[in-house]
Amino acid sequence: MNRWPKLVLTVLITLFAACFMLRLRGYDPLWPLLPAWSQSLQSGNLKSAIHSGLTHDRPYIIESATVLIDMEDLPQEKPVSRTTTFRYVYTIRALRKVAASDNSFTESLHNHFGKKLEYFQGSNPQQPISLKNNEITFNVELNAEKGDVYTIITGMRITEDLPLQDRTLRGFHFAPNAYAAVYPNDEDYIAQVTLLLSSATTRIKATNNAVWRKINADAIPIFSAPQPTPGGQGSYATTLCARFSNLKPGEIVGLNYYW
Numbered sequence: 001m002n003r004w005p006k007l008v009l010t011v012l013i014t015l016f017a018a019c020f021m022l023r024l025r026g027y028d029p030l031w032p033l034l035p036a037w038s039q040s041l042q043s044g045n046l047k048s049a050i051h052s053g054l055t056h057d058r059p060y061i062i063e064s065a066t067v068l069i070d071m072e073d074l075p076q077e078k079p080v081s082r083t084t085t086f087r088y089v090y091t092i093r094a095l096r097k098v099a100a101s102d103n104s105f106t107e108s109l110h111n112h113f114g115k116k117l118e119y120f121q122g123s124n125p126q127q128p129i130s131l132k133n134n135e136i137t138f139n140v141e142l143n144a145e146k147g148d149v150y151t152i153i154t155g156m157r158i159t160e161d162l163p164l165q166d167r168t169l170r171g172f173h174f175a176p177n178a179y180a181a182v183y184p185n186d187e188d189y190i191a192q193v194t195l196l197l198s199s200a201t202t203r204i205k206a207t208n209n210a211v212w213r214k215i216n217a218d219a220i221p222i223f224s225a226p227q228p229t230p231g232g233q234g235s236y237a238t239t240l241c242a243r244f245s246n247l248k249p250g251e252i253v254g255l256n257y258y259w
Contacts, residue, residue, distance in 0.1 A: 045245045049191040052248070053095050059104045060142075062190040063149070064091040065247075069181050070237075071199040073162065080162040087120070087155040094148045100125075100141035108137045108186065109156040113167055120155030170214070170252060171221070178207065178258035181240075190247040195255045198237040207256040211242040214252045226255060 046063060053061035068087040074080065088107070098104055107126075111117035111134050119126075125141040136156065144150050164176045172180060181197045197204065209223035227241045242255040 045191040048246050049189045050093070050095070052189040056189070058189060059096055059098045059102065060092045060094045060144070062090050062188050063093050064192050064194070065089070065183070065188075065190050066194045067181070067183055067196065069195070069197045071197070071202060071204070073199075073201045082160050082162055084114075084158045084160075085155065086157070087153065090152045090154075092142070092144070092150045092152060094144035094146055094150065096146050098142050098144045100143050102142075103127075103139045105140040105142045105152065106137065107140055107154050108135060109154070110135050110184075111156075111158050112169055113164070114158035114160040116159040118157045118159075120157070122155060123151065123153040126154070170217070170254060172254075172256065174256075175258075178256065180254045180256045181242075182252065182254040184252045185247045185249060187249045188247070189249070191245065193244045193247055193253055195242045195253070196239065197241075197255060197257060198239040199259075200237040202259045203238050204240060204257050204259050205238075206240050207258055210240070210256045212254050212256070213244060215248075216250045217252060221254075 049061045049063070052058075066089040068089065070085045072083050072085075074083065086109075092105075106129070109117070109119055117133050117136060119131075119136045119138070122140070126138040127141070129137040129139060140152055140154065142150065142152065164179075166176060167174045167179070169180060170182060174180070181195050183193055183195060185193070206226040210226045211224045212221040213224075214221045227243060240255060240257055242253070244253045247253065
């Protein structure tokens with residue numbers, strides 16, 4: 001008589017009973033294995049960001065930072081003005097428990113040349129630190145358990161008069177009909193950043209070597225081509241897009257354009 005099926009069944013029942021008793025005592029013996037299983041299913045960019053965040057003891061990493069920029073010219077106003085609206089959508093993965101009192105997520109919004117800066121009350125309560133016309137800084141309340149994936153949305157609106165003047169930003173000189181969409185990464189490890197610039201009132205085009213990345217403010221930029229975003233039937237805006245992977249603290253990315 002073959003006793004192997006009975007022996008296997010006995011072992012499985014014993015293991016199940018042991019796991020059940022451990023869980024009753026508040027310990028899940030399989031929980032320590034979940035991070036390894038989870039990371040084995042993650043993309044290379046996300047794996048790298050999580051590894052860097054854990055190595056540097058960060059409370060979270062940003063899986064995705066998406067910057068939606070909409071530019072609208074208002075010719076009926078005198079003087080003619082331009083309003084540029086920014087929405088920042090962050091998908092965050094907590095690497096440990098995070099409480100609002102930790103003040104672990106700080107957002108700084110910059111206005112380099114516009115005459116007016118207004119910030120957007122986003123998805124989470126925001127506690128202002130500094131409210132100036134050239135820069136607004138606030139803490140965003142974040143409560144998350146280890147492993148939670150959480151979305152935070154912030155934003156701002158900048159108003160400026162047209163025509164613009166010659167300007168210099170991040171080491172680039174811009175004529176009155178050119179500028180850049182920029183994301184400066186002050187302190188985070190980010191798996192992917194997407195810049196999406198659109199306008200329904202002005203036809204925008206990418207410059208030569210439009211997409212760039214700098215490892216710090218003083219570094220020489222590394223250039224690449226923008227991602228094509230052809231307009232389909234019924235589309236109402238011209239759009240430019242650029243994507244960047246594995247941003248480290250201090251890096252700056254941008255998309256240069258003209259109209």
